[in-house]
Amino acid sequence: MTTDTAPSVPSSTGSDFSRLARRVKDAGLLDRRPGYYVVRLGLLAVCYLGGLAGFIALGDSWWQLLVAVFFAVMFGQVALVSHDIAHRQVFRTRRWSEIGGFVAGNLGVGMSYGWWMDKHTRHHANPNHEELDPDVAPDILVWSDDQARASRGLPSFIGRWQAFLFFPLLTLEGLNLHVSSVRALWNPVVKRRGLEAVLLFTHFAGYLGALFVVLSPGKAVLFLVVHQALWGVYMGSIFAPNHKGMPTLTGDERPDFLRRQVLTSRNVRGNWFVDNALGGLNYQIEHHLFPSMPSPHLRRAQPIVRDYCAELGVPYAETGLFDSYAQALRHLHEVGAPLRERH
Incomplete structure (x- = not known):
C-alpha cells in the first residue's frame, strides 16, 4: 500500500523500471477506472445489505450458518476493496480515500484502516525483507532457516510442523485482525485514533448485538465461529500465494526497485473467477510494481511486464493457484527443519 505522499510511479527506481513504467503508462494502464469501481462498490453494497436483510428475515434458524459462510466471503471482498482504496485506485484524493477506507475497513469488517495501511506500506517498500517487512516477522510462523534457528517460545514450538498447521491457524486470522486493530488504537503511528475507535466499536457492537438479539446464544456463538474462521481462511488464502516461498532478503540486501518487487513476488494464473476471488x-508482480494501478488493468499489464522481465533476464514467477499453495507449504516445511532437528 502506498503512503499518503508516495507518487503513483516511484521517481528514483532506476532506468530499468523507468522504461517499463513508460510502456505501461503509454498503454493507458495507469488511468483511473471510476465506472468499474462504481459498479463494484455498488454490487458489493447491495450484496452486503442484502445479506443483512436475509439474516434478519431468517431469524433464529440453523440456515443462518449459510449466511455466516456468505458473510465470510463478503468480509473478504470488503477487505479487498479497502485495499484498493488505500492504494488510491478508487479515489484521487487522500481525504476521500481515508473516508472510504474507514467505512469499508473499520465499520464494514472491524479492521483498523490506519493500522493495516501502515503495516502494508512497510510490506510494499521492502517485500520479504526479514527485518523490514512485517508480513515475514517470526511472530508465530518462521519464514527462513535463520529465523527458525533463532526462534524461541511459540514460533519454535509451532515452526516444527507449521506447514501442516498453516491452514488451521488461518481460522484464527479474522480474530487476529480484530485484536491487532484494537491494539493499534494505542499506537501513535495510527492517525485519527479516536475516529477509528468509534467506528471499530460501532462495528463490534452492531455485529455482536445482531447475533445475540436475532439468534439463540448457542446459534449466535456458532455463527460467530463459522463466520470468523472462514473469513480468516479466505483472507489467508488470498495473500498466502503472493510471497510465501519466494526469496527473502536480509540486512543490506536491497536490489533496485524493479528486481526487489519482481523477485520476491509470485503471480497466480487464473480466469475471471480467480481474478475476482x-x-x-x-497479479502480484504487477501490483507491487504499480500499486495505484486499478485492479482490472493488472491482467492487461501482465504481458507487458512479463515480456520486459524476459528482455532483462529477470526471473518472473507464475504458477497455478493450488501449486502456489503447495510451494508455500513446502517452503514452510523446509525452513522448519532446524526446529525438528533441535527436538
Whole structure:
C-alpha cells in the first residue's frame, strides 16, 4: 500500500523500471477506472445489505450458518476493496480515500484502516525483507532457516510442523485482525485514533448485538465461529500465494526497485473467477510494481511486464493457484527443519 505522499510511479527506481513504467503508462494502464469501481462498490453494497436483510428475515434458524459462510466471503471482498482504496485506485484524493477506507475497513469488517495501511506500506517498500517487512516477522510462523534457528517460545514450538498447521491457524486470522486493530488504537503511528475507535466499536457492537438479539446464544456463538474462521481462511488464502516461498532478503540486501518487487513476488494464473476471488492480487508482480494501478488493468499489464522481465533476464514467477499453495507449504516445511532437528 502506498503512503499518503508516495507518487503513483516511484521517481528514483532506476532506468530499468523507468522504461517499463513508460510502456505501461503509454498503454493507458495507469488511468483511473471510476465506472468499474462504481459498479463494484455498488454490487458489493447491495450484496452486503442484502445479506443483512436475509439474516434478519431468517431469524433464529440453523440456515443462518449459510449466511455466516456468505458473510465470510463478503468480509473478504470488503477487505479487498479497502485495499484498493488505500492504494488510491478508487479515489484521487487522500481525504476521500481515508473516508472510504474507514467505512469499508473499520465499520464494514472491524479492521483498523490506519493500522493495516501502515503495516502494508512497510510490506510494499521492502517485500520479504526479514527485518523490514512485517508480513515475514517470526511472530508465530518462521519464514527462513535463520529465523527458525533463532526462534524461541511459540514460533519454535509451532515452526516444527507449521506447514501442516498453516491452514488451521488461518481460522484464527479474522480474530487476529480484530485484536491487532484494537491494539493499534494505542499506537501513535495510527492517525485519527479516536475516529477509528468509534467506528471499530460501532462495528463490534452492531455485529455482536445482531447475533445475540436475532439468534439463540448457542446459534449466535456458532455463527460467530463459522463466520470468523472462514473469513480468516479466505483472507489467508488470498495473500498466502503472493510471497510465501519466494526469496527473502536480509540486512543490506536491497536490489533496485524493479528486481526487489519482481523477485520476491509470485503471480497466480487464473480466469475471471480467480481474478475476482483474489481481488486481482493474483497479479502480484504487477501490483507491487504499480500499486495505484486499478485492479482490472493488472491482467492487461501482465504481458507487458512479463515480456520486459524476459528482455532483462529477470526471473518472473507464475504458477497455478493450488501449486502456489503447495510451494508455500513446502517452503514452510523446509525452513522448519532446524526446529525438528533441535527436538
